[in-house]
Amino acid sequence: MQTKKNDTSKSEKAVAMAGKTWTALKSETTSFIIGLLCVIFGVYMLLAFISFFFTGGNDQSILTHPNPSELLETGNRIQNYAGARGAQLAQFLINDCFGFSAFCIIIFLVVTGMKLMKAYQFRIRNWFLGCATVMIWFSVTLGFAFGGLMEDSYIYPGGLHGYNVSRWICSQIGTPGLILVLLAVAILFGVALTQQTMGVVRKALHPSLKAEGVSAQAETPKADNVSRQEEVAAETITVPLTDAEQTEEEKKEKKESFWKSWTRRKQKEEPKMKEEEPTEEKETETESAPAPEPTPAQATPKEAPVAPVKEETSKAIDLPIEPEEKAEDHPFEVEPVRKEEKAEEPAFEVSNDTKEEDQEYKGDITQPYNPRLDLEFYHFPTLDLLNTYQNNEPDIDMEEQNANKNRIIKVLRSFGIEISSIKASVGPTITLYEITPAEGVRISKIRNLEDDIALSLSALGIRIIAPIPGKGTIGIEVPNANPHIVPMSSILSSKKFQETTYDLPVALGKTITNEVFMVDLAKAPHMLVAGATGQGKSVGLNAIVTSLLYKKHPSELKFVIIDPKKVEFAIYAPIERHFLAKLPDASDAIITDVTKVVQTLNSLCVEMDNRYKLLQSAGCRNIKEYNAKFINRQLNPENGHHFLPYIVIIIDEFGDLIMTAGKEVELPICRIAQLARAVGIHAIIATQRPTTNIITGTIKANFPARVAFRVASMMDSRTILDRPGAQQLIGKGDMLYLQGNDPVRVQCAFVDTPEVERIAAFIGKQQGYPTAFMLPEYVDENAEASGSSADVDMNRLDPLFEEAARLLIYHQQGSTSLIQRKFSIGYNRAGRIMDQLEKAGIVGPANGSKAREVLCLDENDLQMRMSSLKD
Numbered sequence: 001m002q003t004k005k006n007d008t009s010k011s012e013k014a015v016a017m018a019g020k021t022w023t024a025l026k027s028e029t030t031s032f033i034i035g036l037l038c039v040i041f042g043v044y045m046l047l048a049f050i051s052f053f054f055t056g057g058n059d060q061s062i063l064t065h066p067n068p069s070e071l072l073e074t075g076n077r078i079q080n081y082a083g084a085r086g087a088q089l090a091q092f093l094i095n096d097c098f099g100f101s102a103f104c105i106i107i108f109l110v111v112t113g114m115k116l117m118k119a120y121q122f123r124i125r126n127w128f129l130g131c132a133t134v135m136i137w138f139s140v141t142l143g144f145a146f147g148g149l150m151e152d153s154y155i156y157p158g159g160l161h162g163y164n165v166s167r168w169i170c171s172q173i174g175t176p177g178l179i180l181v182l183l184a185v186a187i188l189f190g191v192a193l194t195q196q197t198m199g200v201v202r203k204a205l206h207p208s209l210k211a212e213g214v215s216a217q218a219e220t221p222k223a224d225n226v227s228r229q230e231e232v233a234a235e236t237i238t239v240p241l242t243d244a245e246q247t248e249e250e251k252k253e254k255k256e257s258f259w260k261s262w263t264r265r266k267q268k269e270e271p272k273m274k275e276e277e278p279t280e281e282k283e284t285e286t287e288s289a290p291a292p293e294p295t296p297a298q299a300t301p302k303e304a305p306v307a308p309v310k311e312e313t314s315k316a317i318d319l320p321i322e323p324e325e326k327a328e329d330h331p332f333e334v335e336p337v338r339k340e341e342k343a344e345e346p347a348f349e350v351s352n353d354t355k356e357e358d359q360e361y362k363g364d365i366t367q368p369y370n371p372r373l374d375l376e377f378y379h380f381p382t383l384d385l386l387n388t389y390q391n392n393e394p395d396i397d398m399e400e401q402n403a404n405k406n407r408i409i410k411v412l413r414s415f416g417i418e419i420s421s422i423k424a425s426v427g428p429t430i431t432l433y434e435i436t437p438a439e440g441v442r443i444s445k446i447r448n449l450e451d452d453i454a455l456s457l458s459a460l461g462i463r464i465i466a467p468i469p470g471k472g473t474i475g476i477e478v479p480n481a482n483p484h485i486v487p488m489s490s491i492l493s494s495k496k497f498q499e500t501t502y503d504l505p506v507a508l509g510k511t512i513t514n515e516v517f518m519v520d521l522a523k524a525p526h527m528l529v530a531g532a533t534g535q536g537k538s539v540g541l542n543a544i545v546t547s548l549l550y551k552k553h554p555s556e557l558k559f560v561i562i563d564p565k566k567v568e569f570a571i572y573a574p575i576e577r578h579f580l581a582k583l584p585d586a587s588d589a590i591i592t593d594v595t596k597v598v599q600t601l602n603s604l605c606v607e608m609d610n611r612y613k614l615l616q617s618a619g620c621r622n623i624k625e626y627n628a629k630f631i632n633r634q635l636n637p638e639n640g641h642h643f644l645p646y647i648v649i650i651i652d653e654f655g656d657l658i659m660t661a662g663k664e665v666e667l668p669i670c671r672i673a674q675l676a677r678a679v680g681i682h683a684i685i686a687t688q689r690p691t692t693n694i695i696t697g698t699i700k701a702n703f704p705a706r707v708a709f710r711v712a713s714m715m716d717s718r719t720i721l722d723r724p725g726a727q728q729l730i731g732k733g734d735m736l737y738l739q740g741n742d743p744v745r746v747q748c749a750f751v752d753t754p755e756v757e758r759i760a761a762f763i764g765k766q767q768g769y770p771t772a773f774m775l776p777e778y779v780d781e782n783a784e785a786s787g788s789s790a791d792v793d794m795n796r797l798d799p800l801f802e803e804a805a806r807l808l809i810y811h812q813q814g815s816t817s818l819i820q821r822k823f824s825i826g827y828n829r830a831g832r833i834m835d836q837l838e839k840a841g842i843v844g845p846a847n848g849s850k851a852r853e854v855l856c857l858d859e860n861d862l863q864m865r866m867s868s869l870k871d
């Protein structure tokens with residue numbers, strides 16, 4: 001009894017010890033050191049082995065000495081480069097064990113070392129099985145083939161193992177039996193390595209198989225061939241079944257065309273098949289800097305298993321789950337991280353593309369007009385104004401990838417969903433797992449389980465796309481354990497951005513596959529940005545403005561910035577004379593006062609109408625055609641024609657505007673959104689509260705491009721994107737971009753306030769236009785009508801008159817915007833109330849941009865005036 005207890009505690013201790021040792025081994029440093037030792041030892045063995053071929057003969061007499069240790073101690077007479085121990089090792093592994101194939105041990109050692117060092121991601125189990133099979137097979141084959149030479153040479157090609165095993169097999173099943181066994185093992189190994197082996201064997205058995213190959217294929221009862229069989233059958237039906245009547249030639253022709261179409265189909269399937277054959281070459285390619293456009297074959301993962309797709313039909317929901325074991329059976333591909341191609345030359349250094357000839361011909365109307373000549377020495381902002389970050393390149397953590405893969409398979413299995421393959425694309429913050437469901441699993445089933453699956457994976461930010469449009473696979477987006485920032489500098493220095501031909505290139509960030517994501521605002525043409533507070537909206541808007549500033553000359557682009565929060569966009573003040581537009585009487589270009597917003601938006605409508613008139617008289621359909629004509633001097637400036645810069649309106653906190661100014665803001669915005677595209681006026685509106693009373697149906701209909709950062713609820717997501725999803729984002733710039741049917745998940749580029757300040761200062765200190773771009777004056781007809789206090793009808797006082805008067809007396813500030821905000825009414829109505837208050841002597845006359853003076857001192861005073869009004 002006692003002994004039993006002791007045994008149990010001993011075994012528990014041993015298990016605990018093993019656990020501890022395993023944890024220590026798993027630590028990154030330990031595994032790196034062990035890996036390094038493996039590689040070094042492998043190199044040492046290689047040296048010993050190679051040297052053995054040259055020096056083995058001389059050393060053998062010492063090594064096979066009855067008491068070799070005596071001789072080895074001095075080591076003097078050993079000639080092997082790896083010394084006495086090396087000679088001993090080589091003698092043992094080559095001659096006493098496996099012969100030439102002992103080199104496989106070195107290969108496995110180095111592979112293991114590389115894996116432990118995390119230099120390469122090999123699949124150790126496969127490599128072990130592969131190396132062991134090759135080593136034993138060759139050892140037996142060489143032992144069998146060269147067994148007779150052993151007496152004459154100091155090297156045994158198959159080693160003693162090969163010699164003895166081959167002799168034993170021969171004694172059991174005879175020489176032909178041994179040959180057949182070796183052949184069978186070789187073919188089985190080949191099939192496990194690549195399915196193409198089957199084709200080679202078939203061809204070897206039947207060289208003229210080509211045409212009949214189809215039927216051979218069709219006869220293979222593989223589930224994934226079923227649809228192919230159907231196709232083949234369908235095609236076969238189109239061949240008239242009159243073979244007997246056909247001439248030999250006709251038959252041949254039909255066979256050929258049939259074969260051609262089959263080959264075409266095979267070629268389509270080829271990449272898929274290639275994905276299933278990870279070769280060492282591909283692995284190396286994957287490890288070294290991957291090509292920018294990896295083909296499916298190149299993108300084959302480091303650890304993609306050799307085994308073909310395993311078809312599991314049993315529902316695993318009731319089975320004991322062994323995820324670690326079973327999950328590995330699924331082909332798992334991890335796409336290599338795409339490295340964005342950088343432009344060779346920093347194009348921004350050469351900031352002005354004004355050519356010398358242009359300067360010479362300045363004013364020469366026989367030469368094309370160059371709008372950039374207005375500010376001919378303007379320098380585009382340089383990339384060094386932007387922050388660079390260390391270690392921001394996404395890398396692939398295979399441990400995390402495998403853990404996630406296993407988790408997904410386990411969760412899906414717990415819902416009775418089997419999959420046949422899984423592929424991962426690692427992005428800066430999110431990894432997309434693309435899953436192919438097994439035969440017979442309906443995608444709708446997965447779609448219905450979306451919430452449960454997301455819940456079971458229990459990580460923030462999981463989004464399920466069932467199916468991925470156009471692919472027939474299911475996508476599960478899982479946040480990475482170590483998200484990476486996407487610096488604005490990495491986007492702006494990319495080849496894609498620098499070589500873009502977009503009219504208004506807006507670089508938003510990187511997609512899940514690490515591609516730079518850009519849109520052309522000129523085509524968008526208006527954008528709606530939503531996101532709860534602190535999720536990256538302002539950074540996103542800054543990224544939009546920054547990318548435009550890096551591409552556009554001040555003569556080509558103007559911003560109208562509306563910032564009710566008053567602080568977010570103040571950083572752009574220095575670029576007022578270069579890039580900003582404002583009303584003629586406005587003191588600041590960045591509009592923070594709600595009253596000015598309505599005027600500005602209406603003024604933009606006037607600008608739009610004016611531009612349409614210009615386009616009409618020039619016979620152009622859009623701004624691009626018009627500007628091209630103007631540049632080619634086909635339009636006479638004396639007839640009012642001029643080069644038209646794009647105008648981008650940016651409105652932060654649109655919700656606030658709608659709450660205070662309501663329809664008065666919505667109407668001009670909708671007019672602009674409906675019509676302004678052709679004349680180069682584009683709007684970007686952002687809101688924290690994407691509710692239906694703020695983003696009304698009319699606004700939604702006219703803003704086809706939507707950017708959703710994380711929002712508070714599914715309702716908000718539906719308002720902005722017409723579907724759920726944005727509530728599941730992880731924040732910090734994680735966003736969905738929708739234009740058309742399906743949203744794209746993008747990690748927004750990060751541009752910090754100091755970076756924007758540096759860019760603004762860089763532009764601001766250069767020569768600019770004398771003033772900001774002047775928008776046309778807007779005369780509010782309604783306001784005009786009710787503008788003069790002489791016309792004010794005091795018999796029909798506004799219902800809010802008395803309350804408004806009380807408000808102004810309380811604040812001692814005669815401000816129309818105060819009335820607007822407090823009572824959530826439009827500018828016109830607030831203006832009318834103010835006029836009535838003026839006529840009643842409660843406030844003084846308008847005082848320029850300053851608030852009016854409040855003439856009424858307190859409540860008593862007001863009561864007296866009110867009673868006199870009623871009289």
Ligand SMILES: Nc1ncnc2c1ncn2[C@@H]1O[C@H](COP(=O)(O)OP(=O)(O)OP(=O)(O)O)[C@@H](O)[C@H]1O
Binds near residue numbers: 537539747748
């Ligand atoms: N693209 C990004 N990459 C990394 N971090 C980001 C990104 N965008 C935002 N963040 C982080 O989130 C913080 C808040 O972002 P931001 O100020 O843009 O939020 P917001 O949605 O504009 O909030 P609010 O509506 O309150 O102004 C930033 O200070 C930054 O730390």
